[in-house]
Amino acid sequence: MAELSRRKLFSGQWRRPSNVQRPPWAREEALFISGCSRCRACIDACETGVLIAGGGGYPEIDFSRAECSFCRRCVSACDAGVFDAEADRPWRLQPSVSTRCLALQGVECRSCQDGCDTGAIRFRPRLGGIAQPVLTAAACSGCGACVAPCPTDAIALTRSENNE
Numbered sequence: 396m397a398e399l400s401r402r403k404l405f406s407g408q409w410r411r412p413s414n415v416q417r418p419p420w421a422r423e424e425a426l427f428i429s430g431c432s433r434c435r436a437c438i439d440a441c442e443t444g445v446l447i448a449g450g451g452g453y454p455e456i457d458f459s460r461a462e463c464s465f466c467r468r469c470v471s472a473c474d475a476g477v478f479d480a481e482a483d484r485p486w487r488l489q490p491s492v493s494t495r496c497l498a499l500q501g502v503e504c505r506s507c508q509d510g511c512d513t514g515a516i517r518f519r520p521r522l523g524g525i526a527q528p529v530l531t532a533a534a535c536s537g538c539g540a541c542v543a544p545c546p547t548d549a550i551a552l553t554r555s556e557n558n559e
Contacts, residue, residue, distance in 0.1 A: 414553060416456040418446055418469045419485030419537075420478045428453060430477040440472035445539065458539035458552065462510075465538070488537035489555035490515060490530050496549035498525050507541040507550050516541055516550075 418437055421427045433452040445463050449455035456463065465485055470478040497504035498518065503525055508516045515535035518526035532555075541550045 414551070415449060416458075416486070416488065416552065416554070418454050418456060418478070419463055419465055420467070420470050420480060420482055421486070422477055422479050427477045430475050432475050434475070436472040436474070437469035437478075440468040442466050442468055456539065458542035459548075461543065462538045462540035465536070486537055487555050488535070488552040489532050490535050490537075490541065491551050491553060492528050492530065493549045493551065495547040496528060496545075497547055498528055499549075501525050504546065506544040506546060510540040510544045512538075512540065 417424070417427055418441075422430070431453055433448070433454075435448060435452075435454075437454050438446045438448060443461040443464050443466075445456055445458065445461040446454050446469060447457045447460070449457075454469070463485070467480070470480045492499070492507075494500075501524070505518055505526070507528065508518055513534050513536050515531050517529050517531070519529045520526045535552075537552055539552055542548075542552065
């Protein structure tokens with residue numbers, strides 16, 4: 396659980412970080428927070444262990460631990476109604492690669508591609524240089540399998556309302 400202190404209050408660290416990802420099929424943030432009882436049923440039901448109790452005890456995704464298999468066990472385990480099981484997509488996450496990427500720094504690495512079953516991350520050869528990562532957002536399921544294998548934490552999945 397998050398530590399509360401005057402220092403965190405005055406520094407603004409009491410706010411929920413913008414990069415927190417809720418479980419798949421979670422309703423919009425305000426509805427999720429107001430309805431979630433923090434019972435941990437969804438966390439305990441998660442088959443891969445990607446769900447954790449985050450800030451305030453609310454469930455969130457930690458892709459550094461595992462990937463999401465979209466098994467829907469979190470949705471089935473929840474009695475609070477904070478999941479939208481009828482939604483077309485589990486979430487709208489967009490992959491991005493930061494400048495910490497080894498390939499972008501001239502070091503051969505394809506760890507993220509190796510973890511991506513959908514082929515959303517590929518490497519384009521460069522004449523006389525190291526192949527560079529190319530992301531295809533439309534192919535990305537948002538499972539997070541590319542995040543944990545990256546040795547420099549260069550891969551991130553962030554919420555996007557624009558990707559179809």
